[in-house]
Amino acid sequence: MTLSNNHNDQSKLWNKVRQGNVIVIEKVYLDYSHLLYQYGLKFTQNTQLIEDCIQDLFLRIIKNSKNFSKAGHPQIYLMRAFRNNLIRLIEREEKFQPGEVDEYQFEILFSAEQEIIHSEEAHINKKLLLQGISKLSSRQKEAIYLRYTKGLEYDEIAEIMKMSIESCRNVIYKAIKSLREGINNSGILLLLFFKKQF
Incomplete structure (x- = not known):
């Protein structure tokens, strides 16, 4: 369900x-x-x-x-x-x-089903992505998890995390921006993990 x-x-x-x-x-x-x-x-x-x-x-x-x-x-x-x-x-x-x-910890670990690694390049990309995620705040990690792993909408995430929808959008936007900036030169395809557009 x-x-x-x-x-x-x-x-x-x-x-x-x-x-x-x-x-x-x-x-x-x-x-x-x-x-x-x-x-x-x-x-x-x-x-x-x-x-x-x-x-x-x-x-x-x-x-x-x-x-x-x-x-x-x-x-x-x-x-x-x-x-x-x-x-x-x-x-x-x-x-x-x-x-x-902001003191609580929130860790994102991709399951084996989500981590489809077919080559050394994909392994490097996954490692770079996880390094980028580790630098995010717990709030950013949680919002990204709810949005891209659980597929929830912004209003649903905002309700769960007790914030406004605008704040929720900003948290996710800044998290994605941080990931893009951190791994932009590596050639990683964020779309592999973040298929939704926002």
Whole structure:
């Protein structure tokens, strides 16, 4: 189940979640828990913390589903709520001050399926790209991950990351600009990784 699904179907699903339908909530858990787990690994390698955060999120959904707003999309709500809680827990563990949003870590690692490497040149390009990504801020890495790995729209990313759509566009624009400037002379094809136009 992804954001490409019919909007009406997602609205109906969300309404059933709001009604406290445990069977539907279980389906949402099965559909989205892996996505949340993978998202959590970008912030921390503490798998127990990630699993606890996912469990807490769905327990809250079961207890408070009737308080949710009528308009909503399960994936956006889940990613936003999960992210907020996980960052809070990481801040507590790492003894960051609340609101130090740029202090959290966010790492982008391409999976074997995404890293189609057919030659030494492609390996060099991948290495250069990862070096460029490592120099981005955590906020830039996260926005790029949500946009190009998860295929989310700017308004969806803005909602998850609690920023304006304009700020979201600026963060992604500056990240792409930084990558282009950093690896412009290497001959790397950014389109290999960033197929979407923005």
